[in-house]
Amino acid sequence: MDDIFAEANKREEQLYDELAACPVSELTGIVSPSGVGGAKSGDQELWSLLLDFDAWCVGSEPIRMESLTLRRKVSDEELDRFQELIEEETIIRVRARVAEDNIFGSPQGQLEEFIELDSKNSVLQAYLVKLQKPVTHQDKRFGTLTNDREINWYSVEVEWNGDTVNMNLIAEESDELTAALKIAYSLWDNESTWHERIVDYAVQELLPLKNDNWLGDEETEFSPTEFKRKMTLESISIYPDGDFEFWHNDGDLFWGHSIQISGNLSDGLTNADIPG
Numbered sequence: 001m002d003d004i005f006a007e008a009n010k011r012e013e014q015l016y017d018e019l020a021a022c023p024v025s026e027l028t029g030i031v032s033p034s035g036v037g038g039a040k041s042g043d044q045e046l047w048s049l050l051l052d053f054d055a056w057c058v059g060s061e062p063i064r065m066e067s068l069t070l071r072r073k074v075s076d077e078e079l080d081r082f083q084e085l086i087e088e089e090t091i092i093r094v095r096a097r098v099a100e101d102n103i104f105g106s107p108q109g110q111l112e113e114f115i116e117l118d119s120k121n122s123v124l125q126a127y128l129v130k131l132q133k134p135v136t137h138q139d140k141r142f143g144t145l146t147n148d149r150e151i152n153w154y155s156v157e158v159e160w161n162g163d164t165v166n167m168n169l170i171a172e173e174s175d176e177l178t179a180a181l182k183i184a185y186s187l188w189d190n191e192s193t194w195h196e197r198i199v200d201y202a203v204q205e206l207l208p209l210k211n212d213n214w215l216g217d218e219e220t221e222f223s224p225t226e227f228k229r230k231m232t233l234e235s236i237s238i239y240p241d242g243d244f245e246f247w248h249n250d251g252d253l254f255w256g257h258s259i260q261i262s263g264n265l266s267d268g269l270t271n272a273d274i275p276g
């Protein structure tokens with residue numbers, strides 16, 4: 001894990017070196033639904049501020065309908081200030097250095113200065129209105145799937161084992177959505193079998209953890225039946241590569257942590273976790 005962080009930090013530092021050689025330009029762009037975020041790894045003191053534009057232009061050049069990621073090394077206070085200044089799904093003007101050819105392989109920039117909100121760029125205003133319109137997909141089996149731009153998934157309420165849960169299909173492109181739906185069809189074709197396998201796997205992997213390390217002061221050891229009764233399925237996430245995750249409310253088995261059971265169609269169930 002340390003090697004992964006070290007390699008990521010090394011790549012980011014190389015990107016900053018590449019950006020330092022680029023001139024400062026004035027940019028206008030549409031702030032993505034994720035707004036201003038921050039990332040920090042290892043023993044780093046400063047945050048990497050991250051800001052995505054969904055569309056942008058340099059000066060009076062033509063609008064670019066593609067993503068641009070801006071970043072900047074900031075302190076806690078600076079990160080808070082930029083998060084207060086810049087709201088998601090607004091159009092802003094900034095000064096930044098932009099490198100289209102870089103180690104990351106996609107347009108990247110270094111934020112130098114926030115200038116102001118921009119309400120005069122009619123092309124970006126029209127494109128923002130278009131982006132904000134709900135994007136849906138009508139599926140013959142599951143009904144209307146609604147796209148969430150911030151998370152890049154399609155969601156819909158479905159019935160699983162008699163309960164209503166959220167199904168989230170992680171997909172940016174139409175072919176990814178088609179692939180994820182095929183996984184969903186296969187799961188629902190064998191719904192009762194998969195349901196039993198999932199709860200049995202949760203018991204197999206997590207019941208010993210509960211009884212050995214997570215018993216409250218007045219709790220006695222849980223039986224498999226009692227453990228299953230506490231679990232409540234809340235959502236199902238499905239990926240186009242075949243992976244899926246079943247997310248459960250833990251019924252306070254693990255003091256509020258979720259119970260996540262993961263797997264794929266080819267390998268079956270592969271992991272049980274209690275994130276959160």
